[in-house]
Amino acid sequence: MSDLEQPTPDRHERFRGDHPIVVKGLKTQFGEHVVHEDLSLTVNRGEIIGVVGGSGTGKSVLMRAIIGLQTPTEGEIEVFGRSITRAEPDEQIGVRSRWGVLFQGGALFSTLTVGENVEVPLKQFYPDIDDELRREIARYKVILSGLPEDAASKYPSELSGGMKKRAGLARALALDPELLFLDEPTAGLDPIGAAKFDQLTRELKETLGLTVFLITHDLDTLYEICDRVAVLADQKVIAVGTIPELLETDHPWIDEYFNGPRGRAAQASKERAKYMDKRAQDGA
Numbered sequence: 001m002s003d004l005e006q007p008t009p010d011r012h013e014r015f016r017g018d019h020p021i022v023v024k025g026l027k028t029q030f031g032e033h034v035v036h037e038d039l040s041l042t043v044n045r046g047e048i049i050g051v052v053g054g055s056g057t058g059k060s061v062l063m064r065a066i067i068g069l070q071t072p073t074e075g076e077i078e079v080f081g082r083s084i085t086r087a088e089p090d091e092q093i094g095v096r097s098r099w100g101v102l103f104q105g106g107a108l109f110s111t112l113t114v115g116e117n118v119e120v121p122l123k124q125f126y127p128d129i130d131d132e133l134r135r136e137i138a139r140y141k142v143i144l145s146g147l148p149e150d151a152a153s154k155y156p157s158e159l160s161g162g163m164k165k166r167a168g169l170a171r172a173l174a175l176d177p178e179l180l181f182l183d184e185p186t187a188g189l190d191p192i193g194a195a196k197f198d199q200l201t202r203e204l205k206e207t208l209g210l211t212v213f214l215i216t217h218d219l220d221t222l223y224e225i226c227d228r229v230a231v232l233a234d235q236k237v238i239a240v241g242t243i244p245e246l247l248e249t250d251h252p253w254i255d256e257y258f259n260g261p262r263g264r265a266a267q268a269s270k271e272r273a274k275y276m277d278k279r280a281q282d283g284a
C-alpha cells in the first residue's frame, strides 16, 4: 500500500451514540492507596460535564484513566463505544486522535513556540501534511482559542497565565476533536479571564459540537456553563446531575460545597445575571 492509501484512523466516523464516555466499576490503586473503588460514570454526547471533588479525590487520575494514560486495577472504560482498557496501544491510536486534552498546569513545551506546540499533535497523527499547511492549521487554532495571531510565534514564557491556558486549548483543538478534556482550565485566572475562558468553552462546544469533560473547582464555571455535574467523593462518583438535582441529594459534602458561602455567592451571581438578561429582553 502506498502512503496515500494508508487509512486515516477513524476520521471519517464521528461518534453518533449517546454516550461517548462510559466508565463502569473502575478501581484505581497506587500500591496500597486505593483512589477509585467501583466508580461509574456515563457522559452524554454534546454536554459539558463538570467534575468536582475535594483535592486528591482522583479527578485528574480519572481523566488519565479515560484517555488511557493510567491502567485501572479493575473495571471497564469505553470511549466512543470502544474499550480503552482492553485496547492494544496501536488500536488506541485512532481513538486518541479524536480527543483533545488540556492538562492541569498546561504542559506546553517551553522550547517550542505556541504555534509549534499546536503543530506537535498534527505532526504525530498526520505526518504527511506539508509544513506550510500544518503551520496554517496551527495558526487557525491559535486564533480560534482567542489569542492574537502573533501569539503563534511567542514562547510560553512570554505569555500570561491566561494566554498559556488558551495556548493549551489551541493545542487540544489541533486535531478537531469530538471530545475535549479540560483539567482546571480557569485555575489561577482572574475572575474576568476565567469568565471569558468559560464563555469560549461554551461557544466552542456549541459551534464545534464537542462533548466536554471539565474538571474544576470553580463554582462560577459550574453554574455558568456545565450541563451536568459529577461529584467525586468516597472513591466514587457519588452523584451526577444538574445543580438543582444535586442539591436534592442531601449529601453533606454536596450541601457544604454548593451551600457554603462561595457556593451561595456563585448562585446569587448567576441569578443576578439571569435577572439582568430578562430586563434587557423586556426592554426595561
Ligand SMILES: Nc1ncnc2c1ncn2[C@@H]1O[C@H](COP(=O)(O)OP(=O)(O)OP(=O)(O)O)[C@@H](O)[C@H]1O
Pocket: 030, 035, 053, 054, 055, 056, 057, 058, 059, 060, 061, 062, 104
Ligand atoms: N502516578 C501516581 N502515583 C502514585 N500516586 C498518585 C499518582 N497520581 C496520582 N496519585 C495520587 O492519587 C490521588 C488522586 O490524585 P489526583 O491528581 O487525581 O487528584 P485530584 O482530584 O485531581 O486533585 P486536585 O484537585 O488537587 O487536582 C492523590 O492522592 C495522588 O497523590
Ligand SMILES: [Mg+2]
Pocket: 059, 060, 061, 104, 183
Ligand atoms: Mg487534579
